[in-house]
Amino acid sequence: MLLLSKGDIQKVFTMKEAVEADKEAFRIFSEGKSVVPLRTNISAPKHDGAFLFMPSYVEEMECSAIKIVNVFPKNIDKGLPTTPAQVLLIDGTTGVVVSVLDGTYVTQLRTGAASGAAFDVLARKDAKKGALIGTGGQAATQLEAMMAVRDLSEVKVYDLNAERLNAFVEQMNKELAAYGTKVIAAESSDDAIEDADLVVTVTPSSRPVFDGTKVKKGVTVSCVGSYQPHMQEMDPAILTRASKIYFDSVDAVLSEAGDILIPLEDGTITKDDFTGDLGDVLLGKVTARENDEEIIVFKTVGIGTQDLVTAKKIYDKALAQGVGTNWN
Ligand SMILES: NC(=O)c1ccc[n+]([C@@H]2O[C@H](COP(=O)([O-])OP(=O)(O)OC[C@H]3O[C@@H](n4cnc5c(N)ncnc54)[C@H](O)[C@@H]3O)[C@@H](O)[C@H]2O)c1
Numbered sequence: 001m002l003l004l005s006k007g008d009i010q011k012v013f014t015m016k017e018a019v020e021a022d023k024e025a026f027r028i029f030s031e032g033k034s035v036v037p038l039r040t041n042i043s044a045p046k047h048d049g050a051f052l053f054m055p056s057y058v059e060e061m062e063c064s065a066i067k068i069v070n071v072f073p074k075n076i077d078k079g080l081p082t083t084p085a086q087v088l089l090i091d092g093t094t095g096v097v098v099s100v101l102d103g104t105y106v107t108q109l110r111t112g113a114a115s116g117a118a119f120d121v122l123a124r125k126d127a128k129k130g131a132l133i134g135t136g137g138q139a140a141t142q143l144e145a146m147m148a149v150r151d152l153s154e155v156k157v158y159d160l161n162a163e164r165l166n167a168f169v170e171q172m173n174k175e176l177a178a179y180g181t182k183v184i185a186a187e188s189s190d191d192a193i194e195d196a197d198l199v200v201t202v203t204p205s206s207r208p209v210f211d212g213t214k215v216k217k218g219v220t221v222s223c224v225g226s227y228q229p230h231m232q233e234m235d236p237a238i239l240t241r242a243s244k245i246y247f248d249s250v251d252a253v254l255s256e257a258g259d260i261l262i263p264l265e266d267g268t269i270t271k272d273d274f275t276g277d278l279g280d281v282l283l284g285k286v287t288a289r290e291n292d293e294e295i296i297v298f299k300t301v302g303i304g305t306q307d308l309v310t311a312k313k314i315y316d317k318a319l320a321q322g323v324g325t326n327w328n
Contacts, residue, residue, distance in 0.1 A: 001097060003325040004318055006105040012317040015141070015148040018113035018310060019120060023282055025110075025309035026117065026248060030279025034058045034305040038255075048074055056304035062092035065308040067103050083137075087311045099315045099324075103307075104137075106314070110306040112141025114248055115200050115222035118298035120149040121281055122246065122289050123220040127197035130155035130181075133189055133210060133233075134203035134225060135168035142200045142224065143172055147179040150198065156186040159203075190214055201225055205233040206258070212238030220289075220296045226259040227301050234299070236263040241295050244275040244287075248300040257301050 028034050035057040042051045049072040057064040069085035076082050085103030090096065119127070127150040132143050135157060143155060157172075159165040169185045176183070186192035189210040193199055199221040201209050212235030215221065221242075223234045239245065247253045253260050263269045276286035278298065289296060318324045 001327045002099045004101040006102045008324045013314045015144045018109045019116035021310045021313045022113040022117045025305040026279035027282045029305045036304040054304045056308040063312050064090040067307045089311045108141040110310040112145040114300045116145030116149050122296050128153050129196050130198040131192040131196035132157045133201045135159040138202045147181050152181045154182040156184050156192040158186040158189045158192040201233045203233050208235035209233045217293045222298045226257045229258050232258040232262050234259040236268045239269050242297045243294045244296045246298045249303050252301050
């Protein structure tokens with residue numbers, strides 16, 4: 001069995017490869033060629049925690065995977081991650097577990113890559129400016145994904161926590177310097193979004209994190225954070241201005257995300273306003289952007305197929321390059 005740490009994964013796998021892996025995952029999902037049962041959630045009330053198990057199977061890749069991603073909010077006081085995760089990769093021909101991958105990093109990669117895939121397929125080709133709202137655990141890969149698919153001159157970043165915002169901007173300007181994109185701390189979310197061609201929101205907020213009336217025409221917005229019915233980081237105003245609304249999985253989004261459930265419930269939008277899943281665009285079944293003026297929204301909550309395809313591609317490369325720790 002091959003053990004793959006974050007460092008091992010970074011040695012063999014780039015963000016561009018993660019974007020291609022997610023596109024393949026969305027295509028496989030839309031073709032109905034992945035088995036992704038609803039995740040199992042066992043609560044541990046004594047510790048305010050929950051154990052979450054996300055299984056998946058893709059026959060055409062001869063592999064299965066399960067991501068264990070637990071939520072233990074009190075870990076922050078113990079200096080431990082609040083959502084520790086691992087991915088187990090299983091050989092589909094023998095049932096043998098062949099690899100354990102750092103699940104926190106696989107999640108960050110595939111979640112950033114979902115926005116990357118959406119921007120690659122749906123955003124204006126000449127996009128030059130980005131905006132990122134939220135600078136927590138998922139933010140770095142969201143930022144890199146934007147830079148990986150469009151030649152951006154700058155990305156303005158905003159977070160309610162000024163200390164975290166400034167530290168993030170400083171670190172990203174160093175780590176992602178090779179892209180040649182300036183990362184700038186914005187003074188407000190209005191400042192971040194006003195001139196942006198690409199916008200990512202990645203917060204657990206229960207109230208909109210930007211003013212949807214202020215984004216410019218032609219923008220593509222990827223909303224990543226909300227995954228519970230009360231969570232709403234997307235301003236519904238943008239849904240009424242958008243000419244197209246896409247999802248990673250419309251069923252998954254409608255089972256959990258307030259970003260879409262709340263405006264559906266209050267009648268701001270109806271299901272007739274939905275355009276379709278990104279995988280269907282990749283399969284040529286659904287139209288993508290038709291002109292440079294359209295406002296486009298993509299909502300993602302994450303599907304197990306992304307974990308499986310990303311983990312399998314990383315494992316294949318690590319095996320070929322002799323990277324990782326063997327455990328027998
Ligand atoms: N779509 C997916 O596949 C997927 C995958 C993983 C995580 N998530 C979700 O993404 C969200 C972010 O995850 P994370 O690990 O980065 O969270 P985090 O808690 O590490 O960071 C969230 C950041 O958002 C900031 N924030 C909150 N409200 C804000 C507001 N109104 N304006 C500006 N900034 C604000 C906070 O200050 C914090 O810095 C969570 O809700 C998480 O569950 C989604």
